Amino acid sequence: xxxxxxxxxxxxxxxxxxxxxxxxxxxxxxxxxxxxxxxxxxxxxxxxxxxxxxxxxxxxxxxxxxxxxxxxxxxxxxxxxxxxxxxxxxxxxxxxxxxxxxxxxxxxxxxxxxxxxxxxxxxxxxxxxxxxxxxxxxxxxxxxxxxxxxxxxxxxxxxxxxxxxxxxxxxxxxxxxxxxxxxxxxxxxxxxxxxxxxxxxxxxxxxxxxx
Amino acid sequence: xxxxxxxxxxxxxxxxxxxxxxxxxxxxxxxxxxxxxxxxxxxxxxxxxxxxxxxxxxxxxxxxxxxxxxxxxxxxxxxxxxxxxxxxxxxxxxxxxxxxxxxxxxxxxxxxxxxxxxxxxxxxxxxxxxxxxxxxxxxxxxxxxxxxxxxxxxxxxxxxxxxxxxxxxxxxxxxxxxxxxxxxxxxxxxxxxxxxxxxxxxxxxxxxxxxxxxxxxxxxxxxxxxxxxxxxxxxxxxxxxxxxxxxxxxxxxxxxxxxxxxxxxxx
Numbered sequence: 025x026x027x028x029x030x031x032x033x034x035x036x037x038x039x040x041x042x043x044x045x046x047x048x049x050x051x052x053x054x055x056x057x058x059x060x061x062x063x064x065x066x067x068x069x070x071x072x073x074x075x076x077x078x079x080x081x082x083x084x085x086x087x088x089x090x091x092x093x094x095x096x097x098x099x100x101x102x103x104x105x106x107x108x109x110x111x112x113x114x115x116x117x118x119x120x121x122x123x124x125x126x127x128x129x130x131x132x133x134x135x136x137x138x139x140x141x142x143x144x145x146x147x148x149x150x151x152x153x154x155x156x157x158x159x160x161x162x163x164x165x166x167x168x169x170x171x172x173x174x175x176x177x178x179x180x181x182x183x184x185x186x187x188x189x190x191x192x193x194x195x196x197x198x199x200x201x202x203x204x205x206x207x208x209x210x211x212x213x214x215x216x217x218x219x220x221x222x223x224x225x226x227x228x229x230x231x232x233x234x235x
Numbered sequence: 236x237x238x239x240x241x242x243x244x245x246x247x248x249x250x251x252x253x254x255x256x257x258x259x260x261x262x263x264x265x266x267x268x269x270x271x272x273x274x275x276x277x278x279x280x281x282x283x284x285x286x287x288x289x290x291x292x293x294x295x296x297x298x299x300x301x302x303x304x305x306x307x308x309x310x311x312x313x314x315x316x317x318x319x320x321x322x323x324x325x326x327x328x329x330x331x332x333x334x335x336x337x338x339x340x341x342x343x344x345x346x347x348x349x350x351x352x353x354x355x356x357x358x359x360x361x362x363x364x365x366x367x368x369x370x371x372x373x374x375x376x377x378x379x380x381x382x383x384x385x386x387x388x389x390x391x392x393x394x395x396x397x398x399x400x401x402x403x404x405x406x407x408x409x410x411x412x413x414x415x416x417x418x419x420x421x422x423x424x425x426x427x428x429x430x431x432x433x434x435x436x437x438x439x440x441x442x443x444x445x446x447x448x449x450x451x452x453x454x455x456x457x458x459x460x461x462x463x464x465x466x467x468x469x470x471x472x473x474x475x476x477x478x479x480x481x482x483x484x485x486x487x488x489x490x491x492x493x494x495x496x497x498x499x500x501x502x
Contacts, residue, residue: 084277086281086287086297086298086299087298087299088298088299088300088301088304088412088421088439089304091296091298091412091419091439092412092419092439092440095414095418095419095439096419099417099418118273119273119278120273120277120278121277121278121279121281121299121300122278122279122280122281122284122286122287122299123281123299124281124284126284127287127297130295130296130297131296133296133414134296134414134419147271147272148272148273149272151272151273152272163273163274163277165277
């Protein structure tokens with residue numbers, strides 16, 4: 025191989041690697057995860073936390089009433105329980121009321137918890153899937169659910185039906201309207217099914233491993 | 236260049252271009268229109284972001300249809316309807332400034348009239364009032380400066396933001412939402428004649444004004460006012476506690492009311 029050809033290959037290879045090398049430093053750190061329409065990442069995260077109490081919320085990041093729901097749950101659940109490793113939260117932001125991806129970051133600040141992940145789901149299919157699961161006649165968002173420690177999301181199956189849910193939609197039962205105090209009490213009921221020792225043991229083991 | 240080196244080199248060049256192609260696709264996707272899975276009735280046209288209310292404040296969260304949500308607050312309806320039949324509200328209490336305390340009377344009446352009397356004895360009586368003839372000031376205020384007292388009076392509104400909005404949708408400019416300690420609020424800017432204006436922080440549950448900031452004509456913050464301990468008196472909601480703070484958060488004074496008298500219109 026000629027010297028000039030070698031140089032050309034090296035330069036081209038370096039050019040090829042440049043975008044990869046530049047990405048981590050240049051890309052701003054996102055406070056949320058971007059989901060594709062298959063929701064595979066959400067499913068994986070959900071199943072990775074079997075054995076814990078999982079909350080799954082479908083919200084619009086520009087919907088004031090959704091934001092109020094997040095704020096209420098921050099006060100009633102997260103600010104009181106702290107980073108309890110037995111509970112994991114998934115907040116799925118969907119593109120209702122003019123929302124774009126840029127709106128997720130400001131809205132995500134309303135729930136601050138070490139075991140909460142915010143997702144931007146641009147297709148809005150999450151609400152449609154939840155609508156099918158719930159068997160209701162309207163698109164489901166502004167929707168707040170709890171899954172017990174045994175719930176699983178089968179690989180080829182639909183989103184599992186929640187063990188408890190509340191909402192802030194017109195046309196769904198009034199007695200199921202989001203009430204942060206009731207919701208927090210329900211979280212406590214589910215947490216009682218998860219022994220503190222098992223997660224504490226796991227945490228201690230992880231701590232020992234990192235030492 | 237030898238002929239045989241063609242294919243591998245082509246591969247490398249293609250590899251070099253691949254991330255660029257993928258990035259462009261991602262960018263297109265991110266900036267794309269509405270997803271088809273969201274039904275039309277829960278979408279709004281917001282291609283340029285102009286449909287959302289927000290300001291430049293770091294803590295503000297852009298929201299859609301803010302004024303509609305403020306107006307639709309069902310919690311407020313009875314209280315606001317009752318307030319429409321009220322002619323005067325009088326507050327009697329105490330102003331606390333550091334370790335000192337002064338008897339305080341605040342009288343409010345339609346339309347947007349207010350007077351404040353702080354009685355610190357014969358030599359330190361302070362009175363400020365606003366009527367349709369303007370603002371009159373006598374004496375030296377306690378806790379707040381003259382400019383702050385004047386700004387409070389000039390921006391005073393007898394009615395709630397909901398009633399004001401019912402009368403005129405342009406009276407308030409929506410600025411999004413903001414979290415205050417323990418609560419999420421609607422943020423509204425209300426202009427008043429006289430150079431000062433208020434930025435209101437309206438409780439997203441009760442519709443009460445939890446806080447307002449007074450800004451002068453130059454855009455400088457003059458005063459932060461926190462209202463709390465709301466109670467129902469004769470069918471309307473009134474704050475029994477008001478805290479005044481400098482823009483840097485330093486406390487200036489605290490008003491605590493022991494009684495509030497509501498006088499209804501003759502009709």
